[in-house]
Structure formats: structure tokens, C-alpha cells
Amino acid sequence: MGRLIIVSNRVPSPRERSQPAGGLAVGLKDALREGESLWFGWSGKQVQLHGGDPVPRLDRVDNVTYATIDLTPLQYEGFYQNFSNGILWPLFHYRVGLMNYSRTDWKTYLAVNAMFARTLLPLLKPDDTIWVHDYHLFPLGQALRDLGVKCRIGFFLHIPFPPWSLVRSLPGADLLLEDMQSYDLIGVQTPEDAENLNHSLQANGLAARGQAFPIGIDPDEFRAQAEKSMKGPEVERLEGSLRGAKLVLGVDRLDYSKGLPERFRGYEALLARYPEHRGKVTFLQVAPISRGSVEEYRQLRRQLDELTGRINGAYSEFDWTPIRYITRPLAREVLAGFYRRAEAALITPLRDGMNLVAKEYVAAQNPANPGVLILSHFAGAAPEMDEGILVNPYDPDEIADALHAALTMGLAERRTRWQALEQEVSSTTAISWAADFLRALDAAPVAGRS
Numbered sequence: 237m238g239r240l241i242i243v244s245n246r247v248p249s250p251r252e253r254s255q256p257a258g259g260l261a262v263g264l265k266d267a268l269r270e271g272e273s274l275w276f277g278w279s280g281k282q283v284q285l286h287g288g289d290p291v292p293r294l295d296r297v298d299n300v301t302y303a304t305i306d307l308t309p310l311q312y313e314g315f316y317q318n319f320s321n322g323i324l325w326p327l328f329h330y331r332v333g334l335m336n337y338s339r340t341d342w343k344t345y346l347a348v349n350a351m352f353a354r355t356l357l358p359l360l361k362p363d364d365t366i367w368v369h370d371y372h373l374f375p376l377g378q379a380l381r382d383l384g385v386k387c388r389i390g391f392f393l394h395i396p397f398p399p400w401s402l403v404r405s406l407p408g409a410d411l412l413l414e415d416m417q418s419y420d421l422i423g424v425q426t427p428e429d430a431e432n433l434n435h436s437l438q439a440n441g442l443a444a445r446g447q448a449f450p451i452g453i454d455p456d457e458f459r460a461q462a463e464k465s466m467k468g469p470e471v472e473r474l475e476g477s478l479r480g481a482k483l484v485l486g487v488d489r490l491d492y493s494k495g496l497p498e499r500f501r502g503y504e505a506l507l508a509r510y511p512e513h514r515g516k517v518t519f520l521q522v523a524p525i526s527r528g529s530v531e532e533y534r535q536l537r538r539q540l541d542e543l544t545g546r547i548n549g550a551y552s553e554f555d556w557t558p559i560r561y562i563t564r565p566l567a568r569e570v571l572a573g574f575y576r577r578a579e580a581a582l583i584t585p586l587r588d589g590m591n592l593v594a595k596e597y598v599a600a601q602n603p604a605n606p607g608v609l610i611l612s613h614f615a616g617a618a619p620e621m622d623e624g625i626l627v628n629p630y631d632p633d634e635i636a637d638a639l640h641a642a643l644t645m646g647l648a649e650r651r652t653r654w655q656a657l658e659q660e661v662s663s664t665t666a667i668s669w670a671a672d673f674l675r676a677l678d679a680a681p682v683a684g685r686s
């Protein structure tokens with residue numbers, strides 16, 4: 237059996253406990269438990285390079301060889317910051333108005349993809365299967381084909397795929413779709429994404445090759461982690477600080493796709509309309525700073541600083557603060573215990589590819605006394621997790637009603653809802669996601685090459 241080659245922009249550092257927050261690295265790491273594999277991508281570092289391509293650094297841990305390359309500051313800016321996260325990210329999260337298109341960044345994006353292909357090429361063997369991940373690397377398959385690579389190549393998009401009427405606002409969208417014909421299979425998170433992708437391909441006279449494969453987590457490992465973390469010092473400190481108050485928890489990268497201002501206003505509406513919860517509930521929002529060099533992310537940070545100050549100023553008592561807001565990452569191992577302690581998770585993205593936090597929250601619960609999941613209709617996880625309380629994240633009053641329902645829900649209903657959610661989280665795991673995708677890739681007709 238040949239090796240599996242994973243290519244993604246973000247590669248977790250195999251030897252560090254604390255990883256940058258983000259679901260792609262988490263989902264893939266959980267999936268890569270078997271077989272021989274190579275994981276190729278950006279090191280997360282920027283280094284000035286004087287001519288030529290970077291040389292990958294290799295680090296082997298168990299069955300996985302990690303091969304990482306640095307980007308130059310100019311590549312980081314044009315490829316990662318501007319094109320991937322200033323153009324593709326907003327567009328694919330249905331926020332065309334936030335897209336800052338520039339032809340120079342488009343060229344850098346293509347050039348970095350070509351550089352990824354050239355640096356990966358010497359590491360490849362003919363019987364490898366290549367699996368490319370996410371919007372940073374749409375053109376990589378074609379760049380590899382241009383260098384003569386004949387292996388099977390699959391692609392998985394972790395973020396939503398919007399309708400063609402939006403995608404077409406990107407200059408060169410048709411070229412990106414053409415490049416995607418180099419993939420033997422294209423996976424997306426939900427049936428809605430698959431339908432949008434296939435319509436876009438067909439609108440350009442291309443073969444529909446999209447199929448939904450919702451990503452999952454390793455629920456057993458996460459449950460064990462949550463149980464362990466409950467006995468750890470952080471949960472003990474949290475418990476002591478709450479002094480009997482119920483806990484509502486939000487965990488998201490600080491990203492405008494996550495609906496944070498709307499969520500804060502929803503919590504504010506709870507305090508305004510259901511005063512019986514004042515002093516008896518605390519909202520803890522963990523929102524590690526992400527992509528802090530992109531202007532829209534900085535603006536969001538200013539907005540949240542202001543909102544937190546205003547709400548806390550209006551409702552705090554000398555011995556109670558309604559919102560605790562942290563912009564540093566917390567270790568996933570610690571978060572697991574916080575999820576288990578929380579009476580409700582408030583997960584209200586305006587759009588999200590999947591949202592692994594929703595699945596982690598369910599896996600972490602105590603079956604005898606589970607908390608309630610409040611989830612946006614527009615998270616990729618929503619179609620699988622409709623036993624949570626589903627909300628429209630644009631409506632603060634609906635969020636407030638959902639919070640009130642969650643905080644007052646009886647044990648029997650909490651258990652019934654949680655059992656259904658747990659069933660779902662246990663049946664589509666990170667491992668089954670990868671296995672399903674790779675089986676389908678193996679069976680897919682070869683995409684028109686000799």
C-alpha cells in the first residue's frame with residue numbers, strides 16, 4: 237500500500253502540546269493514526285530567503301513524517317494574509333463586501349502554490365495518494381499535474397462553498413474551478429456545499445466532482461480528556477471563581493465569521509429581558525486572536541472590546557461580572573474540562589465550514605447531567621446536530637430565548653437531546669471521515685489524464 241501525503245497550509249507542530257487554535261489541524265491529526273504518511277505544509281514561520289525555493293525540514297514522529305517550509309514575509313502577506321484570508325475567506329463565508337481583491341495578491345497566491353508543488357515533488361513516490369486541504373491550495377493539484385505527477389490527488393475544502401452567484405464575483409474564479417479539475421475527488425463539509433460546488437463547476441462547463449464528507453473529532457479521546465481535566469487545577473480555579481453561577485461558554489478563533497458581536501448582544505438581551513439570570517450566570521468567551529494582521533480582524537477586536545466594556549459596565553455588580561472575555565488561546569486539554577463544566581455552549585457563527593467546538597462540547601459532557609448545545613443554523617455541523625437548540629445568529633432576541641431555555645431546561649430533556657447528539661458525534665469521527673474520503677478517492681474515476 238502506498239503512502240498518504242497530506243498537504244495543508246497549516247501543519248501542527250508534532251512536538252508541542254499547545255497548538256495554534258483551528259479545526260483543520262485538529263481534525264487531521266485525529267485522523268492520521270494508521271499507515272505511513274507524510275504531512276507537508278507551511279511551518280508557520282516567516283524567513284527572508286535569498287533566491288531559490290525553500291528546503292523542507294523533516295521531522296518524523298511515529299508513522300508520520302512532517303515536512304515543513306517557511307514563507308518569506310512577501311509570500312506570507314500576498315498568499316496567506318491577503319489572498320487566502322482577505323479575499324477567499326470572506327467570499328467563501330458569504331461576505332463579498334469584505335473581499336479586498338488585488339491582482340498582485342492573486343499572482344502571489346498562484347506563485348506560492350507553484351512553489352509548494354516544486355518543493356513537494358522530490359518527496360513524492362509514484363504509488364502515493366495525495367490529499368490537499370483547504371482554500372489556500374485550490375491550484376496545487378494542477379501545479380503538481382503540470383510537473384508530471386500522476387498519483388491520485390483528492391481535495392478537501394474545510395470552509396463553506398457558496399453559490400456560484402457569489403463565487404463569480406472573484407476575478408479568476410473560473411480559472412480556479414478549472415484548476416480543480418486536476419483533482420480526482422473534491423470533498424466538502426455539507427450537502428449544501430456540495431450542491432453549490434457542483435453547480436459552479438457545471439456553470440463553467442466542468443465535471444461535477446463534489447461530495448459531502450462532514451469532518452468529526454475523536455470523541456473517545458476527548459471524553460477521556462474532559463474527565464481528566466475536571467480534576468485539574470484550571471477547572472478547580474474556574475469552579476471556585478464561579479461561586480455557584482451557571483456557566484455559558486463560547487470558544488472560537490476571533491473571527492468575523494463566528495458571529496461574536498451578535499452573540500454578545502444576545503447575552504445582553506438575556507440579561508435585559510430575563511433579569512432572573514442576573515448574578516446567577518457567567519458567560520465565558522474564549523476567543524484567541526487569529527490573523528491579527530488582517531484589518532477586518534483588528535476592527536472586530538476593537539468592536540468586542542467596546543461591547544464587553546459596555547455590557548459589563550451596565551450589568552456588573554461589585555461581586556459579579558457578566559462577561560469574561562479572553563483573547564489568548566487555552567490548551568485544548570484544559571478546554572475539555574471547561575466544556576464539561578458549562579451548562580450551555582453558545583456557538584453562533586454567521587457561517588462556518590463545520591465547527592468542531594460543537595462536537596467537542598457534546599463529547600465532553602457528563603451523561604448523567606449534560607449541558608445544552610446552542611448552535612447556529614449556519615454552522616456546517618447544524619444539519620447533523622439539530623437536537624441542539626438551533627438559532628438564527630443574526631437575532632439577539634432569539635439567542636436570548638435559547639439561552640433562557642437552556643438555563644432552565646429539565647434533566648430529562650437535556651439527557652434526551654444529548655443522547656441523540658452524542659450518537660451523531662460518535663458515528664462520524666475524524667477517523668471515519670478520513671477513511672470515507674480516502675475510500676471514495678480510491679474508487680473515483682481518474683480525472684482525465686494518461
Ligand SMILES: O=P(O)(O)OC[C@H]1O[C@H](O[C@H]2O[C@H](CO)[C@@H](O)[C@H](O)[C@H]2O)[C@H](O)[C@@H](O)[C@@H]1O
Nearest residue numbers: 246258259260263370394451588589590591592
Ligand atoms: O490557519 P489559520 O489561519 O490560523 O486558521 C485556522 C483554521 O481555520 C479554518 O478551519 C476550518 O476547518 C475546520 C475543520 O474542518 C472547520 O471545523 C471550521 O469550520 C473551518 O473554519 C481553516 O479552514 C483552516 O485552514 C485554518 O487552518
Ligand SMILES: O=c1ccn([C@@H]2O[C@H](COP(=O)(O)OP(=O)(O)O)[C@@H](O)[C@H]2O)c(=O)[nH]1
Nearest residue numbers: 257258259260262489565566568591592593
Ligand atoms: O483557545 C482555543 C480555542 C480553540 N481551540 C481549538 O481550535 C479548534 C477550533 O476548530 P473549529 O472547527 O471550531 O473552528 P476553526 O477555528 O477551525 O474555524 C477546536 O478544536 C478547539 O478546541 C483551542 O485549542 N484553543
